[in-house]
Amino acid sequence: MFSGKVALVTGGATGIGKEVSLSLAKAGAKSVVFYIGSNDLAQQYLKELQAIGGEGRALEVDVTNKDQVHQGMKQIVEEFGRLDILVNNAGITADNLLLRMSEAEWERVMNVNLKGVFLSTQAALKPMLRQRSGRIINISSVVGVMGNIGQANYSATKAGLIGFTKTVAREVASRGITVNAIAPGYIDTDMTRGLNEDVKQKLLENIPLGRLGTVHDVADLITFLASDNAAYITGQNIHVDGGLAM
Secondary structure: OOOOOEEEEEOOOOHHHHHHHHHHHHOOOEEEEEEOOOHHHHHHHHHHHHHOOOOEEEEEOOOOOHHHHHHHHHHHHHHHOOOOEEEEOOOOOOOEOHHHOOHHHHHHHHHHHHHHHHHHHHHHHHHHHHHOOEEEEEEOOOHHHHOOOOEHHHHHHHHHHHHHHHHHHHHHHHHOEEEEEEEEOOEOOHHHHOOOHHHHHHHHHOOOOOOOEOHHHHHHHHHHHOOHHHOOOOOOEEEEOOOOOO
16 A cells, blocks of 8 residues: 555654554555654564564654754655655643643643644655655544643644644645544543543443544554545544544
């Protein structure tokens, strides 16, 4: 499906991002990840990539740092000759009720979740515009549509990503580049596994399909949106939430 194509997933060495990276590699893409922090996790990603016969790199890049982002993108293009797919997955939370939220908690989430997407997208568009083709998928969230107590900063960034997606989609459509967002609901990850059973049960009661999502549910949709089969889809925010936001 993606033979000869190059993909970049930010925050791609762990969690949903890693599953997306490996899914794209299984479909034939050279799969590069930006990560920050844990070299052990990056090495684990590379081992799993090698185990499936994939090719790619793990580059330590802080998505809030313009110089690092542009240098990372330059390294990808110099090594692989192109960039076809960007998945803006890197994101953080710093939860607190609004009246207790510090300015630092607000700014930290804004910097990673919005500024990081701005910088990564801006840098990725340069090779994509030259190629006159590309796929950009931004990871929003159901809370960007519904809101969530204690997540004013996080939900603001995820709502902002939806507007960002639609605007960039309009700006680059004439060059054969599509830009879409997906809004995952509650996905079965290390974070949700740590919830107590009462909280988890209340979550499930609000999900019409009656289960948490899986990382495969998210990765499969991204793989589709990155493919030629989705060439006529742009500017959309697609929910992967079991019906939670209906």
